[in-house]
Amino acid sequence: MIRHLFKLIWNRKKSNFLLITEIFFCFLVLFGVLSFIVYNVRNYTKPLGFEHDNVWLLTMRPSTDSSALNHQNLEQVLQLVRTFPEVQQASLTSSNAPFAFSQMNNNLSYGNVKDVMADFYEVEDDFKEVMQLQVREGRWFGMQDNASHHAPIVINKALKQQLFGEEDALGKLIPVNDSTNYQVVGITEHFRAGSEFAADEPAFFTRLNLPRSPNSFWSEVLIRVKPGTGIAFEEKMVKQVAGIGKGWALEVTTLEKMRQNKAKLTMIPMIALGLVCAFLILNVALGLFGVLWYNINSRHGEIGLRRALGAASGQIYRQFIGEVLVLATFGLLLGVMFAVQLPLLQVFDVESIVYTVAILGAVVVIYLLTIVCAFYPSRQAAAIHPAIALHED
């Protein structure tokens, strides 16, 4: 029967061309949207590498250009913040704090591996405790780094893999310029600070040593507060910080709020694309339903004939469902041929598994869609009285 169905559809390929084309394009759109969704969902399920609950971000904008004064005030602010009983730890950070709309990156080279682009974060020693980072190998920054000849860095696993492969990375020197080298002192598991939907990209931390940078200013402080700390403390802290930094613009937000804002950036296009895709699928479904309905109605004579030749109504029903599945198979074969080019050519630097899942998902959805669309017309076809069907023709 399957051979018969394929033969029938193949011989009717001209009249089925539009339907096959519609299924093909529906598959491509679905594949694109599913790839996007699968990519983001996979990232979402990966660990961030840090804990953002109960972490606040204090942003300070000084009102004067005096670097020395600002630096002095910054030291006082940090001292003050660390004395509050509600605060567990605090750390200065570069402007690209987790979930911030800011990014800093640098190219690193080691041996034959050239120009690996990596995000970098300038942080104090307390950053590990504030963000509760897990160091899998080596150590985090500490006082011993004050005497180091090289600039210590902690890298994440993704950077370690790209730069060193299976080689041990600890203690390795990475040239920055003619006089400076980074020295790898530790490796963290993950660090996906961009957003929950961001990929696990290469990243490294450099050590921010406030006392050794007398004329420098960092405007962001990450503060881990005790659970349950609320707005009353925020007001108190802002008031007292404002007493030190006269005229400074101060802003406090939580990493949770920043996470939500960042998530919206991915969620909104994902939902929008999903809606567009759902609308498209609905249109395709209505089109398919209409065409199948028309096809079946114009084949009453054939249905009557098949019944006369010995087909039970169930066989007629299965035949029409089968025909639609064969039609879908033709459209899907074309679509899959296109879709597999993406993992084969490694387009967009996305893992092959994302495309594989998207292809399988799109195939299943298209088959389900065609079955749903064919269900009612096929049932109607199966219910046609053979004598009436033969008479109509």
Add this chain to the structure above:
Amino acid sequence: MITLSNIEKVYQTKTIETVALQNVNLHIPKGEFVSVMGPSGCGKSTLLNIMGLLDEPTSGLVEIDGTPISKYKDKELAHIRNQKLGFVFQSYHLINDLSVLDNVELPLLYRRGASAAETRKLAMTALEKVGLSARTKHFPAQLSGGQRQRVAIARALIGQPEVILADEPTGNLDSVMGEEIMNILLHLNQQDGTTIVMVTHDENMAHKTERLIRFFDGQQVSDARTAAFNFQQV
């Protein structure tokens, strides 16, 4: 073989009730070639549909080989149609998108256990019987009316049915082609012993069969042996 007792068929709509068959009593024995004649709308095709298990009578009893068909469900009726009955229609009812060979193979598609090779062999044999073995790869649109009807006969033959029900098989053909088709049917009846019930408007064709039943307004008005039967008897 086929027995109809007190058959009545009424088509009912909301406003009209049409009696298509009334008090029909018939017995078609195995190996007989019967023709059914009557004016248009007298119930000939309805009779054939009821004999072919494509339609149910409003009342009365239909028996195939002594078994009433009312006890059968759709699946079993389909099985009987496939195993015991072959159909030939006036308008051929060929599937235009299938080749001659594929059209002939259709009945075996619904028969369990028929292998592809066996089906092909039977289809070729059936096409040889109707003289169309050279046209296997042609499509219906490439054939003449007579050739199409021969394909339809080959399709009816492939399942080696005991009965062929032919609804005006020569109705769309000129006299020469009609004659050809009639000869094939006669040959099937005489050589293979296939029972044939043929609805026709053509007196000449009807008189070539053994038995002629006439219908008028849904009623059986005569049932007689033909001269051809008497000739055979002699």
